[in-house]
Amino acid sequence: xxxxxxxxxxxxxxxxxxxxxxxxxxxxxxxxxxxxxxxxxxxxxxxxxxxxxxxxxxxxxxxxxxxxxxxxxxxxxxxxxxxxxxxxxxxxxxxxxxxxxxxxxxxxxxxxxxxxxxxxxxxxxxxxxxxxxxxxxxxxxxxxxxxxxxxxxxxxxxxxxxxxxxxxxxxxxxxxxxxxxxxxxxxxxxxxxxxxxxxxxxxxxxxxxxxxxxxxxxxxxxxxxxxxxxxxxxxxxxxxxxxxxxxxxxxxxxxxxxxxxxxxxxxxxxxxxxxxxxxxxxxxx
Amino acid sequence: xxxxxxxxxxxxxxxxxxxxxxxxxxxxxxxxxxxxxxxxxxxxxxxxxxxxxxxxxxxxxxxxxxxxxxxxxxxxxxxxxxxxxxxxxxxxxxxxxxxxxxxxxxxxxxxxxxxxxxxxxxxxxxxxxxxxxxxxxxxxxxxxxxxxxxxxxxxxxxxxxxxxxxxxxxxxxxxxxxxxxxxxxxxxxxxxxxxxxxxxxxxxxxxxxxxxxxxxxxxxxxxxxxxxxxxxxxxxxxxxxxxxxxxxxxxxxxxxxxxxxxxxxxxxxxxxxxxxxxxxxxxxxxxxxxxxxxxxxxxxxxxxxxxxxxxxxxxxxxxxxxxxxxxxxxxxxxxxxx
Numbered sequence: 001x002x003x004x005x006x007x008x009x010x011x012x013x014x015x016x017x018x019x020x021x022x023x024x025x026x027x028x029x030x031x032x033x034x035x036x037x038x039x040x041x042x043x044x045x046x047x048x049x050x051x052x053x054x055x056x057x058x059x060x061x062x063x064x065x066x067x068x069x070x071x072x073x074x075x076x077x078x079x080x081x082x083x084x085x086x087x088x089x090x091x092x093x094x095x096x097x098x099x100x101x102x103x104x105x106x107x108x109x110x111x112x113x114x115x116x117x118x119x120x121x122x123x124x125x126x127x128x129x130x131x132x133x134x135x136x137x138x139x140x141x142x143x144x145x146x147x148x149x150x151x152x153x154x155x156x157x158x159x160x161x162x163x164x165x166x167x168x169x170x171x172x173x174x175x176x177x178x179x180x181x182x183x184x185x186x187x188x189x190x191x192x193x194x195x196x197x198x199x200x201x202x203x204x205x206x207x208x209x210x211x212x213x214x215x216x217x218x219x220x221x222x223x224x225x226x227x228x229x230x231x232x233x234x235x236x237x238x239x240x241x242x243x244x245x246x247x248x249x250x251x252x253x254x255x256x257x258x259x260x261x262x263x264x265x266x267x268x269x270x271x272x273x274x275x276x277x278x279x280x281x282x283x284x285x
Numbered sequence: 286x287x288x289x290x291x292x293x294x295x296x297x298x299x300x301x302x303x304x305x306x307x308x309x310x311x312x313x314x315x316x317x318x319x320x321x322x323x324x325x326x327x328x329x330x331x332x333x334x335x336x337x338x339x340x341x342x343x344x345x346x347x348x349x350x351x352x353x354x355x356x357x358x359x360x361x362x363x364x365x366x367x368x369x370x371x372x373x374x375x376x377x378x379x380x381x382x383x384x385x386x387x388x389x390x391x392x393x394x395x396x397x398x399x400x401x402x403x404x405x406x407x408x409x410x411x412x413x414x415x416x417x418x419x420x421x422x423x424x425x426x427x428x429x430x431x432x433x434x435x436x437x438x439x440x441x442x443x444x445x446x447x448x449x450x451x452x453x454x455x456x457x458x459x460x461x462x463x464x465x466x467x468x469x470x471x472x473x474x475x476x477x478x479x480x481x482x483x484x485x486x487x488x489x490x491x492x493x494x495x496x497x498x499x500x501x502x503x504x505x506x507x508x509x510x511x512x513x514x515x516x517x518x519x520x521x522x523x524x525x526x527x528x529x530x531x532x533x534x535x536x537x538x539x540x541x542x543x544x545x546x547x548x549x550x551x552x553x554x555x556x557x558x559x560x561x562x563x564x565x566x567x568x569x570x571x572x573x574x575x576x577x578x579x580x581x582x583x584x585x586x587x588x589x590x591x592x593x594x595x596x597x598x599x600x601x602x603x604x605x606x607x608x609x610x611x612x613x614x615x616x617x618x619x620x621x622x623x
Contacts, residue, residue, distance in 0.1 A: 122307050127561030130598045133583045134315060134591060214432050221434070222568055222580050237438060241569075248446050255438050259431065266430035 098158025402505025553609025
């Protein structure tokens with residue numbers, strides 16, 4: 001495990017992606033300190049201002065203001081906080097449910113495997129967008145509700161991919177050897193099977209963060225996301241869509257933020273996959 | 286041959302029925318367990334508790350859940366999905382009214398995704414070993430990370446707002462009449478011979494269709510490239526080279542045909558996802574399809590309508606996956622054993 005992790009640190013792709021993720025993470029953690037304004041503060045006398053370097057811009061609003069005169073830069077920074085909180089906790093939740101079920105399914109096989117497999121099948125026959133919208137009807141808006149909806153939709157991604165990995169690892173001799181040494185099933189899973197699936201898990205986690213960022217933006221865009229009192233990129237886009245001719249910048253900036261964050265997590269996931277996946281590393285793809 | 290294929294498709298469709306039943310039951314349960322009271326919602330806010338109770342009995346909401354489901358299922362099988370609470374119309378007819386626009390959008394997007402995916406895959410493979418390969422590879426990962434939601438917004442921004450090149454709101458220019466014969470606007474405008482409506486509808490379709498197509502082509506691209514890699518290790522490629530065929534003949538005549546199988550499987554799965562992706566693109570472009578109807582229904586907590594649309598999406602996706610499965614068997618002689 002430590003070997004591949006160190007190898008991945010030597011890949012420039014992983015480094016660049018990691019720096020990008022850290023950049024967004026920094027904005028999220030220190031949003032209160034670096035944002036020049038309160039993201040909810042309205043200045044109705046200066047609405048839809050362009051960025052400061054354009055004609056008509058105001059230096060105290062570096063990236064301009066939205067339709068209610070709120071500072072766009074501050075809202076982007078607080079939007080990063082919303083996106084990262086949702087992405088992190090939703091991915092952790094989906095990972096825990098998916099990983100536990102995948103290990104039970106792949107290790108024990110038989111009827112348990114069949115039931116979990118069919119559950120995943122049925123779950124996945126709901127298109128994810130449709131399922132998350134339906135869940136949001138009942139859950140209502142809010143940061144925690146968005147996280148819960150993403151967890152409930154996306155655990156299947158972890159479960160399906162990890163199960164086949166667990167299936168392979170379980171048949172390895174060292175797992176049987178551990179059982180012969182008197183390990184219980186539980187010990188064998190936790191101490192022998194799980195560590196072997198960890199590289200795949202880390203990769204999936206990074207990719208899931210990217211998906212969660214997009215889903216949060218989508219839900220906020222259609223007005224079923226974190227709610228009106230929190231700054232969110234999707235919401236900013238929906239707002240800017242109405243004033244697109246007066247203020248195209250307000251549309252472009254949150255799009256760029258989402259793109260940057262999603263690309264960062266995908267590059268990180270791809271870089272980790274290349275370096276952590278022993279089979280891929282050996283064939284040189 | 287055709288009889289075999291028909292039998293095969295019929296068998297797959299039969300196998301999809303139990304999944305559909307479970308999906309519809311799940312959908313029903315999820316929506317019934319939500320803290321939303323459809324009876325109270327369908328009455329004006331001034332309704333008394335007694336009136337709401339009477340309405341609940343009337344709608345069958347006082348019966349046990351499985352019984353409610355069977356009542357709903359029986360009605361749904363007769364094409365009756367209940368009445369939309371917010372719009373006061375049959376949920377089924379609302380779906381029928383908006384589905385053609387969504388299908389038009391999805392089909393155009395699939396065509397674009399297939400063309401770009403196959404072209405891009407061949408290009409990526411052609412670049413193998415050159416210094417451009419890692420650039421193209423990185424580009425394809427970046428492209429892969431742009432979902433249809435972002436493509437929709439980016440295209441809207443560049444071609445609609447900045448360049449003023451294409452319209453980005455609605456299905457057709459609002460000054461033109463909308464014919465209703467089959468419900469498919471492109472087809473209907475041709476049927477009544479109005480080329481101006483057809484042209485306007487095409488222009489309105491370009492951005493949403495490309496947004497979806499661009500989002501789904503990189504996956505096809507990458508699978509086609511890696512299956513071409515696999516195919517090139519086969520003996521028949523070396524043999525074709527020994528026979529003196531040019532690289533182009535080998536690629537297009539031998540390799541592509543064999544690399545097509547895994548690509549079609551993936552493309553099929555992608556097309557299922559693509560169909561549900563129309564929802565967001567429709568919202569971004571205010572395109573009057575099923576997706577916009579769904580989002581409105583969700584905002585109004587319009588349970589009968591959500592149920593009808595949700596089920597329609599699931600049915601179409603299942604249908605696409607079933608057809609792709611069958612196509613896979615048809616194309617792969619190894620699986621065609623009796």
